Every structure is written in C-alpha cells, then in structure tokens.
Amino acid sequence: MTKLLSADGVDITQKNFQQILIRGDGKDQFNQVVNKEISLQPPSKNLELKTNDKCIFAKNSFDQWTLVYLVEQDYKEILKIISNLNLNDEILASDYSYGQVYFEVLGKNKNEFLNKLTQFDLRDKKFPDFSMAQTLIARIDCYIYKLNEKYIITCNKSYEDYFKKRLIDLINL
C-alpha cells in the first residue's frame, strides 16, 4: 500500500490486490461450480458488482467475470481455486494477481480529477454504486470498480510507472 497523492480533494493509494479472471457461460452449472469455490454468487447482471469484506466479484460482460481480493490471500489458495475452476472444461480461469496494479481513488473531487484522464461518464446515474466498467483512462485499458465513495482502478502492471506519473502530473498542474 503506497499513498500516491492527496491534494485538491483527491486521494489515491496504490494497493496490492489479487485477482482471478473467469470466463464462462453464466448458466446454472457455471454458478454452482463457481459458488463452490467462492463464497460469493457470481453477479448475473452485466457490469454488476458484488462485494463482501474480502473481495469484489464483478461481471464484465456476458461471459466474463473478475474476482478481486481486497485483502491479501495466501497465494496458494488462489491458485487452488483457479485450478479447481479449470477442471471444468467450460470455464477458463486465469490468474491476474501480480500482472495487474491497483489504485484506490477517494475524495470529493475524484470525478473531476479522473475526467481529466477519461471521457467516461462517472455520474451516479450512469455509473451507480456497485457497478464496474472497462474503459480507457490516460489512454490505457483499465477496469474501474465503484464502491461506496471510492473507485478501484486496475490496469496492466507494465503501465504502472506511466500511469502513476500521469496521475501525479495532473495534481501538479
């Protein structure tokens, strides 16, 4: 956990989360298999997000889900879940834990700040609490999850330095 910036009503912290990317058809069998491994039910509505104190489970599109662990788990456990899921021919689960970076964005001006980097419509009516989106932020592909009062943004790790520089750059201007 690293505090990246805190100014002008925006707080950004880098976090170490873990993640599994799951593909499947979302039908009954899928739900059962997934539910056996993960205590949360996979959300059924596109862009919907379920959460408990441990993780976020979000549906990214009709056949893709992301599971983000907000509290660091034993990596072995995560790999076990993945391999158990993959026992099923009709599911593909890939480990997204350490190839991604995670940023938590808070503060009253977070929308205005992020809208310097993305045209994505962050208004409540278009992007309600407990939903997610995949979009471009600072010209790179990002996932953005909206929880009460905060966003979690993740992107590929190779962009980490670039993305951090762009965030800090804007606060200084």
Add this chain to the structure above:
Amino acid sequence: MILINCPYCGEREQSEFTNGGEAHVIRPKDPDILNDKDWGQYVFYRSNPKGIFYERWVHTHGCRKWFNVVRDTSTDTILKIYKLTDNKPDISEFQSTLKSPSGEPIVGSGNFAVKK
C-alpha cells in the same frame, strides 16, 4: 465523435471501438470449392453504401464484444444497435430517412446548410 451504445457496456465514445466493416458477410463454408473470383469477393469486397449500412463494431477498449449497428453513412446517425445473435433488421425499418437519389438527407449530411 459519435457515441455508440455498446449492448453490454452502455454509451461510450466511438474511439473506444473498432469498426469491423460490413455485417452479415458469412465466411464460405467450403472455401476450396470457390473459384478465385468468388473467393476474392469474400476476402476483398464489401458493400459501401451511402445511406443505410449494416456494419460490425467491437468494443476494443471495453468488453471486447462484437455487435452489429445500422448506421446512415450520409449523416453518421446510428439507427439501430443489435447483438450478433439478433436477427438482421429489415431495411424497410429505416428507409424513411433517405431523401435524395444518392442517399443524402437534407439535414445532417453537411452538404446542405441553407434551407431553400
């Protein structure tokens, strides 16, 4: 910049998407039985109408899903968006928007500024 209503993610700016050209072009089931000319038609020829166009888009910087769009290429107005699994809408649904022989409506095409 047009706004496209991704059937899975909602309205996003066109720059998040990639156009995939004409829709409903089916890949030949048995390419080997085609002659060079017919195969060439599949590989290189696509419709290019001025007016109603059935086309494919993919939400490259979002969910990465493909879907179909009916767009008036003379105004860039999107008339309908539907999933790949949906039926192709009939052209008669949209034809009322056409105004001139080459498919140019009076408002929106940019070639008319003054009302006569």
Add this chain to the structure above:
Amino acid sequence: MSALKNKNCNYISNKEIKITFDGRSYSAYEGDTIASALLRNNIRLIGRSFKYHRPRGIYTCGIEEPNALVQILNEHNEPNTRATIKRAYEGINICSQNRWPSLSFDIGSINNILSPIFSAGFYYKTFMGPKGFWKKIYEPLIRRTAGLGKPPKNFRSKSIHQNHNVDILIVGGGLSGLLAARKLIDTDKQVLLVEQDSFLGGILNNSNKVKKIDGKNTFEWIQETEKLILKSNNIKILKNTLVTTYNFTNHLIALEDKFSGKKIDINKSELTLHKIRTTHTILANGHIERFISFRNNDLPGVMLASSFEKYIERYGVVPDEKPAIFTNNSSTISLVKSLINLNCKPCAYIDSRKKEDIEDETKEYLIKNNIPFYPESEVEGCEGNKKVEKVFIRNNSNKISSINSSMLCPSGGFNPDIHLFTQSKGLVKWDEKINSFKPDTAFQNTITLGSVSGNYEFKNLCEEINKKLSFLKVKDLNPEIETNIRDDFSIEELWETKTDKTSKWAKSFIDLHNDVTTKDLKQAINEGYDRIEHLKRYTTNSMGTDQGKISSINSLGIVSKILNKKISEVGTTTYRPPYAPLSFAAIAGRSTYEYYDPERKTPIHNWHIKNNAVFEDVGQWKRPWYFKKHETETMHQAVQRESKQTRRSAGILDGSTLGKIEIKGKDALEFMNLMYTNAFTKMKPMTSRYALMLGEDGMIMDDGIICKINDKHFIATTTSGGAPKVFAHMEEFLQTEWPHLQVYLNSITEQFTTFNISGPRTREIMRKVFTDIDFNNEKFPFMTFKTFNYKNTEARIMRASFTGELGYEIYISPQYALELWELIFKHGKDFDLVPYGTETMHLLRAEKGYVVIGQETDGTVTPIDINFNWMIGKKKKDFIGKRSLTRSDTVRDDRKQLVGIIPLNKSQFIEEGQHVVECENLPNKIKTPVEYLGHISSSYHSPNLNHCISMAMVKGGNKLMGKKLFVSTPKGTKNIPVEIVNPVFIDPENKRLTS
C-alpha cells in the same frame, strides 16, 4: 491614458498596470484587453494588412476582430493574438505584426501601390516562366512575404483536458443564457454554463440597450443571477471559456483561458480544453455586427458601432468623443445614448434608411441633442493619413459632402452567430426581417435562444425561452425587461455604398484580414468563379483568421446582386470548426512528449537499467536493445560480444513482452486448427510447436509457439508487437464466425514474465536453479514443456529456442520474476552467462535462418514463400487464409522466396534493404529503371562465422541456390558480388538445438 474614461463601468478597476507595445510603455487598467488598453492611450494604428500592408487599427471589440492581431513577446512570442480578446496584465510585452522596418513606415506597403496588378487570381496568372525561375526566384520571394506573425519560440505545452458529461450545456452567459439558467436552477438537470468573457451578462454589459430587469438595474440582476446559480447544486459556470467546436452527438469543445488577465505561471496548465458531452445544447451565443463596404473602409479609426459602445460600457473607455456614425438599422441609436450620457456627442448620424422608416424616437432624440442627422444618406468613403480624417457623405440627392472626423462607426446590421449551429449540421434559413441567416432546422438536440435564433427583440425573449424549453417541464419565467431604446428591430439592406472615385487604387474591402476588395469579387465572377466556394478560394475571401465573421454575409449580398439571385440561392460556404482559432497546445493536452504514448516496462526493467541496457522501442514496450559492458563499448561490439558468448556458453533475454494467450474449451482443438496453418490434432499433450497465423488473404500475419496442455487447453505465444492484434483476431472469429465453438480466451501476457535462456551451458545453469526438475534430454526433449511449483506459484518451462542453441523459455509469475532472474545470474556467473538484447536475438536467429515477422515478411509473403510448406496442415479442410494460397498469383513459382546470401569477398558487408541485381555496376545517375530480383531483409556480421550473412526475398529464389549475383550498396555504383545460399547458416542439422 488620454482617452475619456467611463467611470460608471463596473468591470474595469482603478488599478493601473504597465504594458509595452512596440517597445514603448503605456499605462492601462486591470481588466483591459490589449485593444482597450491601446485605445485608452489613443493608439489607433495596430498592424499592417496581409497583402497590401495597409495600415490597420482596431475594428471590433471581440472574437470577430479581423485587423488587430499582435505578437505577445513575453509569452513565447505567441503570434496572431487578438488584441480585442487578450487581456492585458502588468508587464505584458506586445508588438505589431507584418511590418518592416516599423509600423508607421513599412516597406511592404509598396504592394498597395502595385495593388491594381495584384488582382484576384494574381498568382495563378504569372511567375510561370522562364523555367526554373519559379523554384529559384519567385517562390522564395513570395514565401518571404507570406504570413502575419513571427513563429513562436522555446515552448513546451502543459495544457490539460477536462471531460464533462452533462444534461444541458448553455453556450453563452448573456441575457438569454442567464434566463435559461435561472429556469434550470435546482432542477434535476445537470447544467454547464459556458461564458467566453470573464463576466456574465453579455449584451447587458456591452451596451445600454437594456435598462432594467425585474425592476433591478442590469448589474444587480447579473449579480443576483450568478449568486443563485452558485447556490444551486446543479449548475456549474465556466468563465473565460469559448466554445469552438460542435461535433456529432452533442459533443462540444470549449477552451478555457486559465490566466486571463494574469501573467502565466509556466509551471501550470495555461489552458484547459473542455470536452463536453451533453444531452441538450442550448445555444445562446448571440450575434455579430457586420460592417458595410465603402471606400477605405479599412482605415484605422473605422470601428463597428456596437464595438465602440462595448468599449464604453464594458471597458469604460471612450475611443473617441465625437465619432461619425453610419447605420442601416434601428439599433445604433443606443451608441448615441451611451455617448450623450458621458457628455460626448457624435459629429454625424448617417442613416441609409428613408426618413419615414427611421423610428420617431431616434429622430426626436437626435434633434433634441442637436446631432447632425443625415437620413437616406450613406458614407461614400473616408480618407486620411493612416487614420480617418475626413468622411464623405452622399445624401439622397446624390450630393457628396465631407465632414472632419477621426472616427467612423458603421453598422451594417447583425448576423445571428450561426457558426456553432451549422457546425452541428443544422439548417439555416434566410430571414428578410433581420436581413440575415438564422437557424431553422436542428440536426441534433440543439436549441437556440435570443439573438442567435434571430430574435432581436427583448419583449419576445421570455416567451421564446419558455416555449423552447417547455419540453423540460420547468416553470415559466416572466421577468419584465425594460429597454432604453425602442425594441422593434428594423433594417434596410445595404452591403456596399457607391463610390465616386474611379481610381484604380480605390478600394472598398469585403475581407479586411485577407485584403479582398469588392472589386476582386466582381472580377472573379466575370472570370467564371460564380460558385460561392470558387469565389472564396479564388479571392481568399473569408479565409482569414476571422473567417469573415463581420463580412461573409456581406459578400453573399454583393454576389447575389451581381448574379441577380436570391441570397438563399447563392448559399453560404461551409462553416468549418473551430469557431475561433484554437490553440494546438490545448488540443494536444497532456498526452504529448513523454506521454505521447504509454510506456510499457517488464518486471525486470530496473535491473536492465542498472546493467547499462540501451533500450529499443518495440510498440509501446521498452526492450533492452543491447547491454553496454563499459562506457565506450559500441553497439556493434556489444552485439558481437553477446552473440559470441551466447553460442559459446549461455545467454539470457527478457522475453516478457511476448504475447501470451490462454485458450480453453471443449472445442479448443478445432479452433486452433482453424486459426493457425499447422495441424494440432496429432500433437501430443505437453508438447509445443512453432505455428503460423495467416490473414484471409493468405499472407503471414503472426507467428508463435503453441503449447498444448491437452485438446481442450492451449497456450499460444505471439510476437511482442502482434499480441493485441492476434488476441483480437482470435476473439473476432470466435464471436462472429464460429460462435458454436465453445472456447474462451484470456490474455495472460502480463501474468507471466518470460525469460529465454539459451546456449550450450544452459542445462547446467537450469539444473542449479531448478533443482527439482530433470533437464535430461530424454526427459525434457526439445519442444516439450513442464509446469512446476516455484514458491507456491505455478511456473512453466518450455524447451524451445530462437537462437538455434539448446534453450529454455521460463514463464514465471511477475511477483517472483526479478528474484528468479537474479537467481539465474547468481548461478549463471559460473557458466559465463550473458544478458543480451533484441539486436543479438535478431543476429542469432538470422545465423540459424529463422524469420522475423515484419522483417522477412511485409504483408505480401505466404508461408510457401519462406519455405514453410511443412507448417501447412494440408490435410486440414480449412484454416484462415488457406484458400488464398492456391490463387493463380500465390502459386506462381517465381514469387519472391526466402534465400540466404553471402558476399563472395568475405570482408564485404551487405546492407539491409538493398536489392539483389544481375548487374555488376550501376550507372552514376539511374535514368531507366534497373530490374531487381529481390531485397535483403536481414543482414548481420556473424561473429560466429566471421563474415556477413544475409537473408533475402528473391524472385524464384528456390531455384537460384549457388547462383552468383550482386547486391546494390546505398550510394555506390559498384555492386557487391554475392552467392545465393541456404538461409540456415549455423547447425542446419539441428544438433545443437535438440541435444
């Protein structure tokens, strides 16, 4: 500051500032624009015109200014700044443009004397001979005189972008915009109100036409409105922000000047470009006054009447105490009233309208105040030395008289500012009553309010707004608007006045910026340029930086008269965005320089830096190109060293950038068989295979290694640059062509860090690092892979090689990547392990005859062309691109085919990109094309063979083995004698690879 000050002006402080113009210092007030500051100091001559270098002054008081463009010396020499917009601040240093040696004495004004020759189309008709003169003499001369301002200096932009998503955008914070905003206060609509000035109020500040609103004076009303808006939580105001562009689907661009009236802090963003996406756009952006063409209507001292009034009301400066006023409409009387209020008096009021058409109030007011009144008269012209001195008036009996006056204020009526409306692709219509175009049919969700909609009368305004916004279901507003002048608008058509001077030098301008005269228009029409777009291009009318804001409708009027057509038939030229010149820095935003394109780094990046890697850009990736062993080592030395050491002992490459795709599902095998040329059916689980991917045109698109875990689970690698394309290509076919296949794909490029280790001693190193794995050749043969546990993560090792040596590819979680990399080096030290970069990788693979996609291939190469017939699953019924391989052109046996080439003289070096020819020499200057057989796709000095090795694509190359040919050199005439050989230079038997 010698000009009279209007002390009632609310927007100019008493704080004095110093500004510099053309090297002289002047005083001004905080809040002044450059123009108002100069007028305050009675400076009338501001610049020289584009073509004839005629003296020019300040013509307007806003964005529409065609003349008063200046250079800001202390802002990186910013050229072409509108003096009428740019606010002055303490220390601003300005100079005039397009004059030499000085503003008052400009050599270029000789063009004015020659002007009869510089008629329309001048450049098209001359300078054509003698041959060579155009290039050597005429053009350089013309170019030197081109342009207005001088180029900027030493600048690096820091401007930022701000996106907005709103329900309603109101463009313009004038009376109509504010009334609309007041209606929307505390509704559920999110509203953005954009105002170009630093104050709200528009017309209420710019003239004294409106006396009271709801019984309050206008200043109070504006203050109250602003307070109400600020208190609401649904309306946001952006000041100093100009909307310039109206795109499709209600996407608008607006530019905010963050340092308006202040010195720029170079560490901050100076401009913000707002990108606004809205559901409805309310255009309340007003109108622009137009001029009238008369003889010398460009002289300094001619200023549009409403602009003059704006200087008085908005900037508190009276440019002249007794100007002559020339109008064809009812609104100009408010200027007279503004002047009288300050105890000034116009020296003449010239109204082209018939006496009976002029409002009684106007006539009475003029008589009461004893102002010389010229009804049914027009200004024939004006004269003076670099300024207006004499005004010539033609009365209704065609008599010309002259009066002395130092300023002349024409008003030719008003144009609704339809620029943004037409940008939105709405249709406009000619309106006889206002004698201009006004918006008619909107194409998008666009609503026009107030004068932009052609409504010039305040009494109708609230009704208009209530009606047009009724769809929002908000309550009606009906404030009483009291005016100072009669509210009915009346105008008489008048574009150009008749001139009596027949002199060849007499000029009535239609475009002040580009120096286009009404005579030019007539001549162009005579020559056949009777389409309005032709006229514009032939004469350059309305193509200047002001885009003809005060004059383009006038030119339509003049043209329609000559052609005897209605103005609506003549049509307008296209209004092209932006509305006003838009800063490049602002458009670019922050995504430029180091942020032009994101940089991607591998988990080993910092190690590479520490070990003196020189990086190469591969797509967005930063990849080590080579490692400098010491400061003076050259690239060539480094690459030779790395290559030699790898073949001698061992080398390692950070291959993390390779694309990786996980493919899984019950139809995965069928899918892979369709995507790649290879046949995967018989392939054993836990083995890997080099594979090719084609486009439907049969040309090689990408290559990679496919690991088969089982028939339902594969992992494919792609080239570094091709990764996104291949992933998208696979998804496309899966979703669109073969949705019946049950297959899922995930990109795992970043989930695994990849190292490629190779060389004869590799096995020894691997044994030290991964002690649990049996690396024996039999147990771990070439093109197989194993998964294993490394620190509780799943890692994968594949026996593969891109160098031709014994090699392994290691795939590891990025979490442990650097740690493992360092561990490999810890053990590798004993075995002479060297890190190498992409250049050595390319050299080593060339020695082995392996192709690189994008180097041997260029989108026109089939697998057969590079001897990869064996990779085509011929028994497969179909795969992407298969059918294209049997077209008549692709089966030709004289296609360009991959061969190896070596120089006969081993000391010679063949350069990449050169061509294979049959001739020994080339002429010094090639006149007739020289036939060539092909080109060199790769070429290196092989440290292991100690001579140059090349790969080439050569016509019918397969049949040319052993043939002696030549390769051209970049400049010389003597070609290099070479021999065509097998492209595998090292270990053709694959002994090293498989042992």
Add this chain to the structure above:
Amino acid sequence: MRKKYSIFSLIKNAFSNNENWQKMWESPEPKKGYDVIIVGGGGHGLGTAYYLAKEHGFKNIAVIEKGWLGGGNTGRNTTIIRSNYLWNESAHLYDHSVKLWENLSEELNFNMMFSQRGVMNLAHNEHDIKEMKRRISANRLNGLDTQWIDTKQIKELVPIMNTENLRYPVLGAAFQPRGGVARHDAVAWGYALRSNEMGVDIIQNCEVKDIKTDNHKVEGVNTSKGFIKANKVAVVASGHTSVLAQTAGVRLPLQSRPLQALVSEPIKPVINTVVMSNAVHAYVSQSDKGELVIGAGTDGYNSFTQRGGYDVIEETVRAIVELYPIFGKMKMLRQWGGIVDICPDASPIISKCEVKGLYFNCGWGTGGFKATPGSANVFAHTVANDEPHKINAAFNLERFSNGRLIDEHGAAAVAH
C-alpha cells in the same frame, strides 16, 4: 490557347480596372449525348477530359460534376506531391505524375505553384529505418531521387523539429527532394480552363443519379438534369465511385472513409519542406500564404459526411506538438474532411470493367492529389483505347481475384 496569362496580361487588365477579364470556362446546359462523359469534376476528371481532347483527339466530351468543379478531394487535401513508393508499379505511376507536374504550369499557362521543396518521411524506430532503407534502395533503382538523411541533416532542413526529447525519437528520414506541394485548386481550374477551350462541356451542379447500361454496355447517365447519352462513361468520383458503380451493377472493392486536414493561422516561414511521419502520425507543410497545412489520419469507419471524428484531429495535433513544440503556441484555424475511397491494398484502380464502355479511376485513398496529372493521363489513354497504358496495366480489378496486389500500406504517411 486563347487566354494567355502573364505579367503583361495582368498589367493590361490593371489599366482597365480589372473589369475586362474573360471567363475561364462556360457553364453550358448538357447536350443530348457525348462520346465520353466523365463523372466527377475534380482534378482527375478534368485532367482526363483535357488529355482525351489533347492527346486522343476526342471532340465531344462532358465533365459532369455534382457540386462545383474542384470541390471534392481536389480542394480538400494537403497538396503533397511525391513518388517515393515501394513497388515498381506504383513508383512508375507516381513518377509519371511528378514529371507531368514539373511542366504543368507552363503547359496549361496557369500557375500550379508546384513547389519542389522536398518531402521527408521520418523514422522513429528500427523497423521504420529498415522499411525506409529498403524503399530508398528500390526508389534509386527505379530512377527516383529518394535518399536517407540522418538527424543532423534533418535538423538543418527543419531546425524547429524536436528530434530527441520525445516519446519516439527521430532516428533519420527518407527524403525526396523532387517532392513538394502545389496549389490544389489551381490544378482543377487549369485543366478546366484548357479543356473548356478545346470544347469540353463542364456541367456543374448536376448530379449523376445512375449509370444506364444495356446488355453489359454503357448507354449514358441519368442526371438531375435528365438523361444524357454517352458511348463511354468514365467515373472519377472518389468517395462516391462505388455508389455509382453499384448503379451499373459493378461491385468495387472500395470503402469510403473520412479523411481530415487542418490549417493553422499564417506565420512567417518556419518549415521549408514537407515532413511526414508514420509512427508519430501527422504530416505538415507550410503554404505560401504562411499557414501550416496539416494532414490527419482516416477514420476507421465508412462515412460520407465529409466530417471525421474530433479524436482524429486530437491525435494529429498531439503528434504535431510532439514533433514541433513551438507549434503549441499556434492555433488551428480550420479543420475539414473529405471522403476517400480506399482499396484493400492501398493502391488505386485505373481500369475498365465487365461493362463495355465503363471505366473507373478510383481507390486513391489518401494519396490521390499527387497523382492527378499522371492518373488523368493514363486514364485518358485507357478510355480512348479501351486498353490500359502500360503504366496502369497493373492497377486492374483482376488483382483482387488472382492475388497480384500492389500492397502499399507502408507508403502512406498515416496508417489506415
């Protein structure tokens, strides 16, 4: 040539107050029929008429234009002229054109302002360098003047360029000194003027609605001014070509895309050559008036609106500011769009087709302006003889069946 223009004609007319200039072309009503009807009154179409009349003796020709002559892409491009194409077929075609450009002002006695200030293609990575060196070598063997220049030479030619302090540094360039820019409107007007003198009817504001055929032979065109008979119909309608071809039952492998360009406000000369870049994608030159003329990329979707997306403008301006930081202090004056017709291999089609008497000159994509005289010249030959000139023989329609494409994707400055 009846209307001679020179400094003397200018002086003479100055004495009569410029009131006695003659019309450059007439605006006749269409006749009942013509030997050849050319659909499209841009540079290519008017040029075709000119060469048909001048070199092939045709007397009865009409050029039919929907709007105003030169109003399509002829009047909307960035006026760059060069011939440094990779493949022999293209190099020969474009260099044929450059050679005609070199004498066109004199031939038409109308100044095209062809300014051979050189065209530079920048390399920003190793791949660019390899591609360019190959092209330069091929160009040299084809007798073209393209050469490699290093960063120091680039800086000498364009001192304001930022070659080092940017995301993708400038590593060198391919430079063709004979390349340059010309005045785009002039080529349409010059050809119109001289072809009209030879009796070609130029019919403006007349929209061809469809091409009438009978039994695989062309009969004429239906227009907004009625049916006009023709023995041969030559279609040179850029973005609209495939729409017209469709009316004759001919399918063409074309896609019509918006292509945008923009200009800055005029400043004193600051960049004296044409600079193009692919990796940092934009191209720029400075007009004789002082405006920076900047070309943007094509949009990725079909459209006939003559208005591309704003994002493309932003992409282009980012590149411009990246390469020339001082331009950040300048302003965009105008942006506009044209409709370009793009072939799958980024090379044109200059060909007859399965309908007798029907010819197409299309598919120029982003590169048509430079080819204007050359294309018109060989197209006139094709129309006159019903056989291609040897220079355009390869630019046929069969190549999309047999696979003999002329893939010039690397040739355009901006990726499509």
